[in-house]
Amino acid sequence: MKNLQLSVVQLSEPAKTLRQEIRRFIYEEQEMGTFEPKCDSWLSGYSPNFSRKLGKRQWIGMTWPKRYGGQERSSIERYIVAEELLAAGAPVAAHWIADRQTGPLLLRYGTEHQRKFFLPKIVSGECYFAIGLSEPNAGSDLAAVSLKATKVDKGWILNGNKIWTSGAHFAHYMITLCRTSLKNPEDRHEGMSQLITDLSAPGVTIRPIHLMTGEHHFNEVIFEDVFVSEEMLIGEVGNGWKQGMAELAYERSGPERFLSTFPLLEELVNTLRLNGDNQLLSQVSPLVSNLWTLRNMSMGIAQMLEDNITPDLAAALVKDLGTQFEKQVAEMARLLVSFKSTDLSSRLEKLMSEAVLHAPGFTLRGGTTEILRGIVAKGVVRT
Template identity: 50%
Template sequence: MQEFTFAPTAMPPAAEAIRTEVRAFLTEARDTGLYTPRRHSWSSFDPAFSAECGRRGFIGMTWPESYGGRGRSALERYVMTEEMLAGGAPVGAHWVADRQSGHQILHHGSERAKREILPKICAGTCFFGIGMSEPDSGSDLAAARTRAVQVDGGWRITGRKIWTSNAHRAHYLIVLARTAARSDSNRHAGLSQFIVPLDAEGIEVRPIYNLYGGHDFNEVVFDGVFAPDDMMIGEEGSGWTMVTGELAFERSGPDRFLSTVQLLLEIIDGSGPQPDRMAAVEIGRKVAELATLRRMSTSIAGMLDRDLRPATEAALVKDLGTAFEQSIPETARRLLALEPRIDREDADLAALLGHTVVAAPAFTIRGGTREILRGMIARGLGLR
């Protein structure tokens, strides 16, 4: 049976220097009114804040300077990310592009795509969505039915994608599509990925409103949308390899256990310097879980820095991390004398709790359902 040790990864001095730099920036940004700390910072959308992050060099940090990046390590980027999330910064507009889409373009895209798109991502002016999930297929990405048919100079894409966050205001999707029929012996064969501008002819974006009335999700319909040959990522048929590599970034970062950190901090503050026994035990348990998840996540960041592909380890962090996030509002309900309420404005603690209660059920769905992830983990451990 395969074992995973999650060896500890020490943060280099350069990473701690970045921590100081980001904290100073966030303090300045709050003091000048550039932002107010949000409930869930990576599901926000604030183009002005993203542009300022780009100006400060906090987007595309690990990418080469020739494409607008800063040539930093994955661990330095990790520290920047956790400071942004812990500070409640509204990073959602550039989040997907910085976390995964830009990385895919950098390593597997054409030179045209790199030159045209990466500098705009680094500047905080170009935003991406994820075109993976489809209706009726859940987290089974190998069941994709969206098709790309080769034509002169490129491909015509027809099909549907769903749960595409921010498709109504992003600039591009990376779309997973079938370029060949699925093989009975290998259901992952015949998949390819394409960079598709969301203002292209033949695209329709249909809103999906969530439980509290917000519009984050969408269904995207492709009706013969043209994608040039040089907007394919990687080789034809390499889509599954591209996707699994991309999901290692999506599933392992601090966004998979810090979504509700603002509420956890409120629980700690609300319990005071001398919490009763129950509060001390519950808070201590959550802080210990958080420390463990952070060690696992930083370990994966170190693996990614060494160009490894820790897909199973990332699935494990995502499964444990989102379960941790879901537990925070229940802890708050037990420890705080407070009635949650639904209020779409970033107001007080009751609204923060109410928003988190209704949002939390989705945490173990986004980025791959718990059932799919546990199947991946079992296979990775050699248990099935």
């Protein structure tokens, strides 16, 4: 059985100062009325203006090399900025995916041309990416990906569909996992590649899939004879599976996997406190202690990234626990509020409806609970 070792992180003085800076910035933005706290803001709080402001403050691509516009700050410092923005429910969806996983992917596997072209634009909060993994017949079973890339002179021609693509309607590019050679029944992970696709290219159609609430969050993306230049291949032809798995570790490892409903938890605790509802507050306290544990685990993962250790197993574990926690917050708020007949603030009502309506997706997106538990089970018995 393999041990899961997550270190307990002590914050340095510069990290503590950074926390004060980002808190002050958020407070000032809220005072100016730039945004209202929102649940699930990292996936549905779209504001290019806010992303550009963060870019100006050098809070995007913080850990990346200075030659690409980054700040060479630590993963723990990046964690602090992410945590504060999520806790405040700030509108960070526009740049979130590019900052979280596209940049690290390009730093690890991209060409120098790709890094120089994309990273400075991401850092300034002006260039957004979508994740092109899921297809109508490939979700949990990602090895079933069938979007076809046919080699032509100086590039590839793409045909096929992606589905559930968050933010494709505002993203400029998508990292598209596709088949560059036929499926090998002996090894289904072979023959996949990652291409950077321009979502405004001729032949790309983006169809909205509306949520039950009418919100437009994700899409179907259809490729019909779309030409992609060979310069847009990431890494090696046929290495897409391995690269995609490395990208997923970034996708699963951050504090957004347990903080999507934090603004609701905070508002709920404040409301119960104001009303002197100590009995109900005691119902919420186990959630707060769970939050504390998850936070320490999540910071341990940030430390793994800092130490150049791929946190795939730990990320799967924390994502599983974290997304269940986010759902519990929504459910607890719903139960307590329906039990109590006191007046609710409009903010609590708004946050609760956002949390309740978005909660079903928490344990699906980025890999379902069942799939994550499979990874954890296999990971801990590996020697």
